[in-house]
Amino acid sequence: MKFKDSKYVEKMSEITNELYKHGWDERNGGNVSLRLTQDEVDQFDDLDKTLRNIPIKFDATPLAGQYFLVTGTGRYFKNVHNYPERDTGLVRITDEGNSVDLLWGFNDGGEPTSEFPSHLMTHINRQKVDSNQRVVMHCHPTNLVALSFTHELDEGSVSRLLWKMQAESLVVFPEGIGIIPYMTPGTNEIGQATADKMNEFRVVMWPHHGIFACGDSMDEVYGLIETVEKACMIYTAIKSQGGDILQSITDDDLRDLAKSFNVTPNPNFLSMQPINN
Incomplete structure (x- = not known):
């Protein structure tokens, strides 16, 4: 063949x-x-x-x-x-x-x-976390990039925001989303910063640029990015409708979701004080 x-x-x-x-x-x-x-x-x-x-x-x-x-x-x-x-x-x-x-x-x-060196750095770190992970994907999701201009670049705040935009978010990326500072793409420096975050996260925001994600298969990683971007898109739609959130998924709802789907949310993020968006 x-x-x-x-x-x-x-x-x-x-x-x-x-x-x-x-x-x-x-x-x-x-x-x-x-x-x-x-x-x-x-x-x-x-x-x-x-x-x-x-x-x-x-x-x-x-x-x-x-x-x-x-x-x-x-x-x-x-x-x-x-x-x-x-x-x-x-x-x-x-x-x-x-x-x-x-x-x-x-x-x-x-x-x-x-960006191949950046991919290889992530592959090195993720194989230590989970030897089944074999895919690294980088792209430029529109609403995620836009969010990096308008929202505080704090991992806990961004992760909680995206979890609360749709029930699927907590299930798909319960560890949350990692964030690095803006850095010049195509350099080993951005690759190493990303790989370091990959010790804790499967998805990392590159502010004002895009996203880096990893997983077991191309379908899984594509779906991970798709879920993150859908949550950002919902937030964009909320802002375009005036930005007033009258009701939302609560922390207790998130805990119920985690229990129902047998996932463990990042405890540092779930226990944060509620944020104003």
């Missing part, structure tokens, strides 16, 4: 197209990486040689030998489903950790996304 016909390439094409259609990955904004296991790679008969070696600006030694299907730098998500072998690539982290071996894709000379 050829890798281009695999379910992994198919899912990457589907998800990147959905992200684009939502308006979260304009132009060449956004990137996705999926970790594959050795057994998953071994089932394909066209991944037995290195096409070329690509340097990376990060020491990824802790991930040496691991495989990642990743979107390319400068690539438009609206094109991935038509040109997956050009706009994505399967790479293996070398033993030295400072480069990757390209096994498939990037057939026009392309390279992994400029």
Whole structure:
């Protein structure tokens, strides 16, 4: 079986197209990486040689030998489903950790996304938390970015706000949402700050820019981002209707939700004093 016909390439094409259609990955904004296991790679008969070696600006030694299907730098998500072998690539982290071996894709000379070091830093930290987590996704959800301009950038306040916008929020991201300061994208500094937050959270806001999220599958991470953005969209709609909240989900409601769905909300956030929005 050829890798281009695999379910992994198919899912990457589907998800990147959905992200684009939502308006979260304009132009060449956004990137996705999926970790594959050795057994998953071994089932394909066209991944037995290195096409070329690509340097990376990060020491990824802790991930040496691991495989990642990743979107390319400068690539438009609206094109991935038509040109997956050009706009994505399967790479293996070398033993030295400072480069990757390209096994498939990037057939026009392309390279992994400029945010690949940030992805790898998150993969390193999340594997320590949950070895099943294998996807990192970055995009620019409109209402989440807007919220970062108008709301205090406090993790507890933002998390509680989004929990109270819809019942699904607490169930999908009970640990809340992490927030880093505004930082220049494409740098190792923003990658490390994000990875540090990923020790506690599966979703991190990049103020005035976008979101970083991780999980077990592309569907799960897409759904996580979708849920966060829906909560932000509801808040945007409330503000556009005048901003007066006459009734809402209470803290006791949140506790009942947590009990019913067997999730553990971040206790530091649930016990905070009520906020005025």
